Amino acid sequence: MLSRRRRYIVFCLLWLSAIVLLKLLKSSPKDEPLDVSRGHASQIVLTERKATGLPKETGNDRMPIRVDSENEHAPEKLKSKMLRDEIEGLAERSKNVKVSIPSDKSKSVEKLNSQTKDKIRREVVDFNKISDVKSERKALGVKKQTQQENELKRRFPHIIMIGVGKTGTRAVYEMIQMHPAIRGPLKEIRYFDRNFNLGIEWYMGMMPQTYTWQETIEKSPGYIRSRDTPVRLLAAMRQFNRTRVRLVLVVRDPFTRAVSEYLEWKWLRMRTKVTLLPFDKLVLDKNGEVDINCPPINTSIYIYHLNYWLKYFSIKDFCFVSGEMIVADPYSEMQQLEQCLGLRSYLSKDNFVYVPQRGFYCLRNHGRSWCMNKSKGRKHPEVEKSVENKLRAFYAPYNKKLYEITGRDFGWT
Template sequence: MNDSEDTSPNGRWRKRLISIALGCLLLTFSLGMLGGTHPRGESHIKTWSRPGTGFQLDKDKPAPPNEDSEASKDFTCDKCCYRYTTIENGILEIQSKSELMKRGCEKRLPDAMIFGVKKGGTTTLKNFLSYHPDIAFSQDELKFFTSSEDRYKGVEFYRNEMLYSTPDQISMEKTPAYSHYPKVPAMIKKVLPNVKLIIIMRDPVERAISDFVHMQVTIARKCKKKSGCNLDNSGYYIAHTFEDSVIDSNGEVNYSNLLVAKGVYVTDIQRYLKYFKPEQILALDGEAFIKNPYPAVKLVEQFLGIKDYFTRDHFYYDVQKGFFCLNKPIPNNCMKESKGRPHPEVNDETLRKLRDYYRPYNKALNDLMKVDFHWSS
């Protein structure tokens, strides 16, 4: 026997206490490994482990850990014609034909639509609203009213392009190009006289820069780095720099270039007001939406007359990506990588000229819509 070993009663009790303490420490460590928080930049967001890029929801699968039954119900959207997936995976997964029939799912003409504007925040707004259980949102831009080929196919073709919805849901689509085509408001009025219309608009200077970056990517994809590129008489003029694109050889704003023209929102809305009542149109501030999406989605809920669903907890700011993402019903659910492309530095003289150009139009827009858009111009 080792001379240093303590065989006294006190020594044996001391050993037992040490063993119990070690066991408690191991148990606490193990429980900590099963749950907790996941760091994202400077914040900590409640989450859980999952395979792949996102959830593939299935009613036959058990609910994710650490979620109560009420959250699980919300997660699967039991009243909808689809199950939710992540934005990366397409947002929606259509139910089986038997389920569609059981739930009374049909393709219906839109009750509401986002009709503008390009690079104003339309895609992000559509993605967020798609998770509201009272909204069935078509995920593609249908472009029915800007495509003569599609219109020739008729209204039933348009209806068939919509997403399945239940009788209790608002059917929606989003096509930002509708805002700028002069003949579109009359065509929408003829087919959808009672439709509710949503337009989300950014500071027109910021919108123009964002559109320039978008068009550069589009041109690069179409032209494949060839020396010349045909923009199909689109109305866009895209030079090597933003400054050369929006300022002409005389040093004046090139207002005929769609980079600039699409920021004169008041003209577009005035066309719609010839055919629709003011209460049928909701104007949202895209700059405020970028900074905090919660107030905007609450305004949409009120405008559409649907249930109070979104809370502040649905959204979180991802410091690494630099924009807001969704945390419910699927955690850590962000826009695709194409969102948030870096903007070029623009010289002060070009910015001043653009702001001077847009200022009277922005004031007219504020007066028309009774909304104070606090834009730089």
């Protein structure tokens, strides 16, 4: 009897030791550089998304690369019956969701865990707190309104900045909100691509309270690459009886933007055990050609992503902003954006203050001045001239198509 008991104890100890050993092996970091092969970039992204607490992307969040020369112009109406059925199906299902917009913003984040809640609600500049509503309304020529018209309410966005990341979207977002008729959430919501499962009630709860003479703006730079976002957005527009939403797309020299995204990856790498390859090796495949599936390279093919959106929206719904001009002359660029959005001219040169130490403009409004985060404007690493030339030659035909469809030459060489 004693020997059986001893054998049982030894068996249990060995079993527990094996479990502990397996857990240690699974959690051990891998410091080896990732091989430059097909799919290595996606592997880096998945690791870094996990480290930063971002939700797992669906298969539709990453688009396969195939740049077509067809469909360069958007149809005025959706012609595909399958597409209309898909949108109507989403709209029909959304009717079953009761949309009640909470008066207190804290109620709208009950479904979120504390980490996500803190990330979204961390304040940068709350324009509603620093603005003088009466003087701004007078400056815009808004007539005296009734009590009902003057009621604060959360509204479905009139303007959405859909991208592109690492082009200056945050700067444009804060600049346009110096206009008293534009208000938006303090942080990126990313509802239509990453947080769609939280529901439309949560999304509307994230919107700021605005007056009838104001318009709501939302910024989520990842929308431009999401296959699901256009269809989901159209379904939501039908649900809220919105016939039009204006889309803002900020673009920048594609080579410079790709390097900037790489720097973002390096920053994320500091929080992980992933060893990132040098930019020169990361963007080229085994044959020394441009790796079109590498996310920094992929995202900079603006015309490809724009053509996909033009299957659902008209080119007239878009406003294009130059990331280079936001750095060099933000006032003139924001004037063009005001005009494109149909806003009354309001911003002046006094709203933009050049700071030589930082090399770009800071903002000033209502006696308050602020600059972009220190992470903006990082110094770019040196890239081999042969690799830079190869990338610029790769982007050249796509840039030309973008110039043609937007009617604007952004001057990239």
